Amino acid sequence: MNRVVLLVGKSTFFQSVTRCPLGNPANYPFATIEPEEARVIVPSPRFDALCQKYKPASEVPAHITVFDIAGLTKGASKGEGLGNAFLSNIRAVDAIYQVVRCFDDAEIIHIEGDVNPTRDLQIILDELRLKDIEFAQRHRETVEKVTKRGGQSLEVKAKKMELETVDKIIKYLEDGKRIANGTWTTKEVEIINSMLLLTAKPAIYLVNLSERDYIRKKNKFLPAIKEWIDNNSPGDIIIPISVSLEERLSQMETDEEREEELKNLGTQSALPKIVTTMRKALNLISFFTCGADEVREWTIRQGTKAPQAAGVIHNDLMDTFILAQVTKYEDLIELGDDAAVKAAGKLHQKGKDYVVEDGDIIYFRAGAGKN
Numbered sequence: 392m393n394r395v396v397l398l399v400g401k402s403t404f405f406q407s408v409t410r411c412p413l414g415n416p417a418n419y420p421f422a423t424i425e426p427e428e429a430r431v432i433v434p435s436p437r438f439d440a441l442c443q444k445y446k447p448a449s450e451v452p453a454h455i456t457v458f459d460i461a462g463l464t465k466g467a468s469k470g471e472g473l474g475n476a477f478l479s480n481i482r483a484v485d486a487i488y489q490v491v492r493c494f495d496d497a498e499i500i501h502i503e504g505d506v507n508p509t510r511d512l513q514i515i516l517d518e519l520r521l522k523d524i525e526f527a528q529r530h531r532e533t534v535e536k537v538t539k540r541g542g543q544s545l546e547v548k549a550k551k552m553e554l555e556t557v558d559k560i561i562k563y564l565e566d567g568k569r570i571a572n573g574t575w576t577t578k579e580v581e582i583i584n585s586m587l588l589l590t591a592k593p594a595i596y597l598v599n600l601s602e603r604d605y606i607r608k609k610n611k612f613l614p615a616i617k618e619w620i621d622n623n624s625p626g627d628i629i630i631p632i633s634v635s636l637e638e639r640l641s642q643m644e645t646d647e648e649r650e651e652e653l654k655n656l657g658t659q660s661a662l663p664k665i666v667t668t669m670r671k672a673l674n675l676i677s678f679f680t681c682g683a684d685e686v687r688e689w690t691i692r693q694g695t696k697a698p699q700a701a702g703v704i705h706n707d708l709m710d711t712f713i714l715a716q717v718t719k720y721e722d723l724i725e726l727g728d729d730a731a732v733k734a735a736g737k738l739h740q741k742g743k744d745y746v747v748e749d750g751d752i753i754y755f756r757a758g759a760g761k762n
Contacts, residue, residue, distance in 0.1 A: 393455040393690055394484040395669055404490055404597070407637035407662070430454040433670060433677075434663040437720055437750060438688045441681055444723075451687040453677055455666060458484060465514050481519075486593040486673055488665070489515065490634070493612040494601040508598075508612045509619045516569065516623060519589040524564045530586050531557045556582045564590070569624055593672040596620060597665065598631045605633035606658045628668055632661040676749035679720070680704070697745040701755040711757040715741040720750040 433453040442450045460480040481487070491508045534557060537550040556579050563573055569590040570583060583591050596616070604610040608631070620627055640649045640660060653659055674693045678700060679686065691700050702709030718729070722737040732738050747753070 393670070393673065393675060395455055395457050395486045395488055404488075404599070404632070404634045404637070407634060407641045427459040429457055431457050431666055433666055433688070433690075435677070435688055437677075438679070438686070440724065441679055441686045441720075441752075444728075445681050445683060445686050447681075447683055447686045449685040449687075451685060453688040453690050455669060457488075465518070481589050481592070482587045484592070486595070486669060488595055488597055488669070490597045490599050490632075491616065492599050493610050493616070494599065494604065506612075509615050512596075512616070512619050512623070516567075516590075520564050520567065520569070523570065523588045523590050524561060526586060526588060527557055527561045527564065531561070552578075553582055560586075560588075567623070569594075572624055572626065593669075594624065594627055595665070595669055595672060596624075596627060596629045597661075598629055599634050600631055602633045602636045602639075605631060605636060605661075606656055628672065630661060630665055630668065632665065636660075637662060676747070678747050678749075678751040678753050680754070681752055691747060693749070695747050696743065697741055697747060697753075697755075698743050700747045700753070701757065704755070708755055708757050711759065712743060713756045713758055715745060715747075716754040716756065717741050717745070718752040719748075720752060723752060 431454055433455060435452060438450075438452050458480065489512075491511060492506055493508050495506055531554065534550050534554050538547060538554055540547060559579070560570065560583065563570065570588050571591050571593060575583060598610070598613065598616060600610050610631075613631075617629065620629060636656075636658075637660060640652065643649050643652065649660070670690075675690050676693050677688050677690060679688055689700070689703050691703055697715040698709045698712040701712050701715070717739045718732050718737060722732055722735070723729070726732050726735055726737065729738075
């Protein structure tokens with residue numbers, strides 16, 4: 392639900408965003424062999440405010456899990472380079488950060504020999520698309536075996552409908568498009584999700600600029616990149632970043648040092664936006680549990696009902712759910728404390744059909760758990 396993979400020009404960014412020494416930012420192709428994994432804390436002013444208010448013994452923020460995996464090159468869909476390992480690793484995640492190099496530097500090797508962001512974007516799209524066609528064709532063979540049995544059973548009828556969807560998917564991919572950018576019915580989405588297609592995953596494009604270009608918000612490649620994404624992946628998000636700047640900031644010892652440096656440069660770090668934008672792309676929201684012992688921010692998908700949200704804390708809470716006592720974050724901040732919220736009639740009792748809203752502060756009541 393919150394597992395994200397990095398594509399291209401990745402390891403230095405991985406170290407910067409995770410603030411850890413994992414990854415291998417070496418200056419040669421395929422420096423990363425085995426996937427590296429780290430948790431990235433989600434920037435959350437609401438969580439910070441609640442910790443300040445409750446001053447709990449334990450503070451547990453929300454996070455996303457980021458993977459740095461083996462790099463992709465032309466021919467990866469056919470096993471070139473570390474392609475097969477690369478593509479199998481992508482299938483296991485929920486979304487993709489694609490880092491696109493947009494700066495010239497003779498000392499940093501580019502596997503294609505020169506810097507050409509739109510060419511790089513096209514190579515990655517083509518390799519993911521070609522592998523998806525292969526996945527879809529294999530899936531089609533499996534489904535077709537059932538349809539060839541004949542008869543009018545519910546299973547055969549369902550598989551015939553699935554076969555039509557798979558053929559539609561293959562045609563869409565052969566036309567050069569990403570599955571994520573298509574319009575699909577609810578039933579088609581269920582089939583797509585079962586196939587774990589690479590191009591069905593949300594993607595955020597991180598445009599890696601020199602520090603100078605990032606600060607002045609100008610770069611010669613940006614117009615061509617925007618045009619390419621508008622034509623090939625419409626609606627996907629582009630976020631400028633300077634990995635070299637973020638790397639330098641990550642090496643500073645304190646937040647105060649980083650803030651002072653950003654103030655002197657007249658710019659901001661792109662990392663908070665990169666993390667929060669990915670959560671939105673994945674349709675993720677937060678609810679909170681609060682008290683003197685612990686303040687914790689929990690991650691759920693938008694549209695989750697109260698029992699399922701309780702199950703994120705512990706499976707038994709979902710099975711034995713009785714009700715949810717819900718306080719709106721804004722009410723707590725405005726009224727000051729739990730007692731004032733209750734006195735004002737702002738502590739709401741919600742049942743099994745309640746859909747949790749972003750920012751809810753919840754106390755779950757449940758029956759006795761199973762032995």
